[in-house]
Amino acid sequence: MRALIAAATGLALALALVLTITAMGTPTGRTSPKPLLTTVPAHP
Amino acid sequence: MRRKASLVLLACAVFCAALSPLLRWYAFPRLARIPANQYQDVVLEAKGATLLDYGTMRSRKVPKVTIVQTLRGDVEAAKKIEKSAGLPVVVWDGLSYVQGPDGKMVSRVSERYIFDAHSQDPVHAPGEAVDGDTVKRDGIEFKWPFLTQKRDYEYFDAQARTTSPIHYKGTRTFRGVKVYYFEQTVPWTKVPFPKVMPVQGITPESVARTGTTRWYSTVRRFWVEPVTGAPVFGEELHKEELRGGTLLGGRAKVTAFAGDVKMREDYIEHTVALVKHNRTLILMLTSYLPRGSLILGLLLLSLALWLEARGRRPQDPAPTQETEPEPVSA
Missing domain, CATH: 1.20.5 (Single alpha-helices involved in coiled-coils or other helix-helix interfaces)
Structure with missing residues (x-):
């Protein structure tokens, strides 16, 4: 019974960690103020 | 104890x-996404190209034609489309600006490309366009999906506004990076004139009245890093012709552009370094x-x-x- 509880705890922690990370997601940021280029840039 | x-x-x-x-099949599709606010530019060059002089309506050899391609993510538009589509969406506003050897504009074609931030599948929403014309993409454009497979993909051609297969032609090594090589041949196809013409006073409508039509053919090549799906090098054997009509003075056709368009060397180095870095993040x-x-x-x-x-x-x-x-x- 104790082994089952320990395994369930490990599983719950893994789920909690992954769900938290994915819920935070990736930052969207803001649209870049830089223009669409009509001149040739000197370098990247 | x-x-x-x-x-x-x-x-x-x-x-x-x-x-x-959980990391591989739950977190990866939710975290590996193209950022909605991405901004990137790339410079391509066609050395020793053939270009039409609109003043004389004759083709001539020029030392170099430069193409500046910019992509800018529209975050606000992406958020709006995400609500209705129920998907993570990226909206790219693109501009392909072509400059002749004298620095003057040859053509400028804008695009709006809407796609799934993870799978890169096209998403159909109002605003999807090429040069102001509404289009419906059925394939990828600019970038392959994460974990690219050794198979053919449907690729959207912005000139012809059509989608056709781009073929997987083998695995190669490019600047120390394992890449999948893809190739697409677009046969001679009648395409619309750009909305902005290089000579003031000439419009697509005025050219159309002369009966002259614009034709295009290309061999498109991409060297794609398979983990990120990002092309590290691109090349096009691009040809354009004007055919028929009174504009050509009795000639059947005239070459408007012909050249081997390749990424500029400094952009290749920059792209390879960027892709190597992003590859590690995806592999994590x-x-x-x-x-x-x-x-x-x-x-x-x-x-x-x-x-x-x-x-x-x-x-x-x-x-x-x-x-x-x-x-x-x-």
Whole structure:
């Protein structure tokens, strides 16, 4: 019974960690103020 | 005490083992996405190209034609489309600006490309366009999906506004990076004139009235890093012709542009470095962390079982006193 509880705890922690990370997601940021280029840039 | 330690190890083992598939199949599709606010530019050059002089309507060899391609993510538009589509969406506003050897504009074609931030599948929403014309993309453009496969993909051609297969032609090494090589041949196809023409006063409508039509053919080549799906090098054997009509003065056709368009060297180096960095991040989610946590989980499980087995082993029996045998009566 104790082994089952320990395994369930490990599983719950893994789920909690992954769900938290994915819920935070990736930052969207803001649209870049830089223009669409009509001149040739000197370098990247 | 030993029993307690084996239970803690078991919990850690299950944590690590469960983390492995969760990272690969749950977290990866949700975290590996093209950023909605991405901004990037690339410069391509066609050295020794043929270009039409609109003043004389004759083709001439020029030392170089430069194409500046910019992509800018529209975050606000992406958020709006995400609400209705129920998908993570990226909206790219693009501009392909072509400049002649004298620095003057040859053509400028704008695009709005809407796609799924993870799978790169096109998303159909109002605003999807090429040069102001509404289009419906059925294939990818600019970038391949993460974990690109060794197969043909549907690729959207912005000039022809059509989608056709781009063929996987093998695995190669480009500047130390393993890449999949893709190639697409677009046969001679009648295409619309750009909305902005290089000569003031000439419009697509005025050209159309002369009966002259614009034709295009290309061989498109991409060297794609398969983990990120990002092309590290691109090349086009691009040809354009004007055919028929009164504009050509009795000639059947005239070359408007012909050249081998390639990425500029400094952009190749920059792209390769960027792709190498992003490749490591993707591999963390798809390979390094899932595999590492699975191996760690198995090791911890073995340790937990070993500790448990040691805890359950029966104690050595205590030494017994030797006793004299009792006499047996006859």
